[in-house]
Amino acid sequence: MAWHPVAEAEALSDDEVVGVKIAGKDIAVCRAGGEYFALGNVCTHQFALLSDGVIEDGCIECPIHQGRFDLKTGQPKGPPVSKAVDVYKVRVDGGRVMVELDEGSP
Amino acid sequence: MSAGRRIVIVGAAQAGARCAEALRAEGFAGRIVLVGDEKHLPYERPALSKAVLLGEAAPESTEVHPRAFYDEKSIELRLGVRAEAIATSAQRVLLSDGAWLTYDRLVLCTGSRARPLAGAPDLPGVHTLRTLDDCAALARALAPGARLVVIGGGFIGLEVASSAVKRGLAVAVVERQDSLLERVVPRAVAAQVERLHRLNGVDLHLGRGAQRILGQDRVTGVELQDGSVLPADLVVIGIGIVPNTELGEAAGARSEDGLVVDEYGRTTLANVWAAGDVTSHPNPILGRRVRLESWQNAQNQAIAVARNLVGQERRYAEVPWFWSDQFDANIQMYGLAGPGDAVAWRGDPAGGKAIGFAFAGGRLVFAVGFNMGGELRLARRLIETGAEVDAAALCDPARKLKDIVSAAAASAVAPAA
Numbered sequence: 001m002a003w004h005p006v007a008e009a010e011a012l013s014d015d016e017v018v019g020v021k022i023a024g025k026d027i028a029v030c031r032a033g034g035e036y037f038a039l040g041n042v043c044t045h046q047f048a049l050l051s052d053g054v055i056e057d058g059c060i061e062c063p064i065h066q067g068r069f070d071l072k073t074g075q076p077k078g079p080p081v082s083k084a085v086d087v088y089k090v091r092v093d094g095g096r097v098m099v100e101l102d103e104g105s106p
Numbered sequence: 107m108s109a110g111r112r113i114v115i116v117g118a119a120q121a122g123a124r125c126a127e128a129l130r131a132e133g134f135a136g137r138i139v140l141v142g143d144e145k146h147l148p149y150e151r152p153a154l155s156k157a158v159l160l161g162e163a164a165p166e167s168t169e170v171h172p173r174a175f176y177d178e179k180s181i182e183l184r185l186g187v188r189a190e191a192i193a194t195s196a197q198r199v200l201l202s203d204g205a206w207l208t209y210d211r212l213v214l215c216t217g218s219r220a221r222p223l224a225g226a227p228d229l230p231g232v233h234t235l236r237t238l239d240d241c242a243a244l245a246r247a248l249a250p251g252a253r254l255v256v257i258g259g260g261f262i263g264l265e266v267a268s269s270a271v272k273r274g275l276a277v278a279v280v281e282r283q284d285s286l287l288e289r290v291v292p293r294a295v296a297a298q299v300e301r302l303h304r305l306n307g308v309d310l311h312l313g314r315g316a317q318r319i320l321g322q323d324r325v326t327g328v329e330l331q332d333g334s335v336l337p338a339d340l341v342v343i344g345i346g347i348v349p350n351t352e353l354g355e356a357a358g359a360r361s362e363d364g365l366v367v368d369e370y371g372r373t374t375l376a377n378v379w380a381a382g383d384v385t386s387h388p389n390p391i392l393g394r395r396v397r398l399e400s401w402q403n404a405q406n407q408a409i410a411v412a413r414n415l416v417g418q419e420r421r422y423a424e425v426p427w428f429w430s431d432q433f434d435a436n437i438q439m440y441g442l443a444g445p446g447d448a449v450a451w452r453g454d455p456a457g458g459k460a461i462g463f464a465f466a467g468g469r470l471v472f473a474v475g476f477n478m479g480g481e482l483r484l485a486r487r488l489i490e491t492g493a494e495v496d497a498a499a500l501c502d503p504a505r506k507l508k509d510i511v512s513a514a515a516a517s518a519v520a521p522a523a
């Protein structure tokens with residue numbers, strides 16, 4: 001496990017999301033209610049990047065069919081999505097958003 | 107109100123499967139039978155003109171659920187079987203295999219079928235596209251270098267055109283109206299779609315319908331109303347759909363371009379409900395009755411009906427949403443607009459990324475995005491709340507859409523003093 005800088009904390013305001021690719025993984029980094037979250041960026045329904053979607057009510061919503069995932073748990077919130085996305089640990093360090101990744105796993 | 111013990115759902119596609127799923131999710135513990143005349147597990151159709159037709163996605167990827175789901179949830183599937191008639195007084199449905207199913211509640215999710223072209227011959231090389239089987243047949247026929255004529259410039263026809271160009275065919279589209287997508291979007295939006303197709307080499311023939319499909323043993327061409335002939339190795343007829351209302355109608359349900367249901371999904375027959383493409387339903391946000399042909403409506407009206415069946419009394423009220431993928435454009439739309447509606451743009455549509463807005467009385471009624479999924483989504487709130495919006499601000503790329511939407515929503519809730 002290792003911490004990776006993914007974004008400047010300043011760069012994200014509430015309800016904003018950016019997509020990053022780190023260690024081969026697509027990750028959506030977002031801010032909601034002053035907190036930062038990091039989730040797998042690829043929708044589990046069909047192909048779409050969640051970072052093109054919107055943050056609302058503690059969820060990130062896919063831009064294609066509006067499948068929603070809980071920001072904290074990655075759990076799907078109903079059709080059409082039924083599979084969770086990964087969630088990653090996040091901390092802010094020296095003005096940077098850091099995400100913890102397990103290098104070993106695919 | 108209790109849903110009784112036996113719910114029969116006719117039509118085992120998107121709406122039917124979502125209704126059954128939602129019934130279990132809401133705790134309905136009685137018997138659920140899902141009857142469908144296609145032999146496939148319930149599936150979603152959008153990819154049939156896109157990824158599956160292109161061979162980029164497997165047919166199974168369209169399944170609403172894997173087979174095991176239905177076993178786990180005790181949802182009985184009767185596939186490859188048609189519902190032939192409803193005996194409303196006995197509350198029974200007659201199936202094509204001779205069986206009768208008794209119901210306490212019946213849900214009609216019979217959807218729609220491709221509209222036939224009057225007088226079109228049943229020739230090899232002539233296709234329509236509605237089912238997985240249609241898709242498999244068409245995919246096999248899309249040989250690189252072949253000449254395809256698509257009759258009908260609606261969404262499905264245009265998506266087929268796009269997929270066929272990607273597969274290396276020479277494609278022409280014939281549309282009787284002067285504009286593509288005439289029934290569904292403002293002409294200014296259709297003009298952008300037209301540009302997209304011309305740019306990608308589609309040979310468009312607008313303002314002239316197809317008069318005759320030519321060929322003896324297989325199709326050889328299409329004759330247009332002005333007498334000109336487009337040679338063709340393949341023809342796809344995409345001139346819209348017809349809702350499958352007959353089963354309900356024969357039982358006495360009111361039908362006016364779709365089975366008439368209320369905002370809860372009830373037909374005019376006792377204990378008979380309906381959802382999806384087959385319904386004509388009131389949309390409280392738009393303030394009028396609509397019949398929608400969309401993935402969103404198939405899923406969400408079916409879920410709303412399931413909730414109402416278990417007694418929740420919840421109106422189905424959503425801003426209609428539709429998407430289409432053609433060439434490199436993901437086109438999404440909220441709300442409904444007529445062909446003559448004026449469109450104001452945010453961004454330059456010719457640049458491939460833009461949002462178009464249509465207004466009525468200072469309120470946003472329609473928004474279309476080209477490759478702008480996430481941002482467009484913000485416009486939904488504006489249509490939903492019916493807030494007055496400043497069109498100039500919406501079209502100013504220097505202003506964040508998010509801020510305009512929040513401001514409008516705030517003023518709708520608490521008008522400025």
Ligand SMILES: Cc1cc2nc3c(=O)[nH]c(=O)nc-3n(C[C@H](O)[C@H](O)[C@H](O)COP(=O)(O)OP(=O)(O)OC[C@H]3O[C@@H](n4cnc5c(N)ncnc54)[C@H](O)[C@@H]3O)c2cc1C
Nearest residue numbers: 117119120121143151152189217218382383399400401404
């Ligand atoms: C090629 C294609 C592409 C599309 N692309 C998009 C898109 O990009 N975006 C979008 O929003 N929408 C799209 N749509 C529309 C969307 O797929 C439909 O709105 C949706 O399928 C409607 O679902 P439904 O369950 O109401 O009806 P249907 O999908 O029509 O299903 C009804 C089912 O009931 C069966 N049935 C009918 N009568 C009986 C009977 N008496 N007994 C037993 N079974 C019966 C039918 O055979 C069918 O299987 C597309 C449709 C097609 C065909």
Ligand code: FES
Nearest residue numbers: 043046062065067
């Ligand atoms: S691709 Fe994300 S919800 Fe369908």
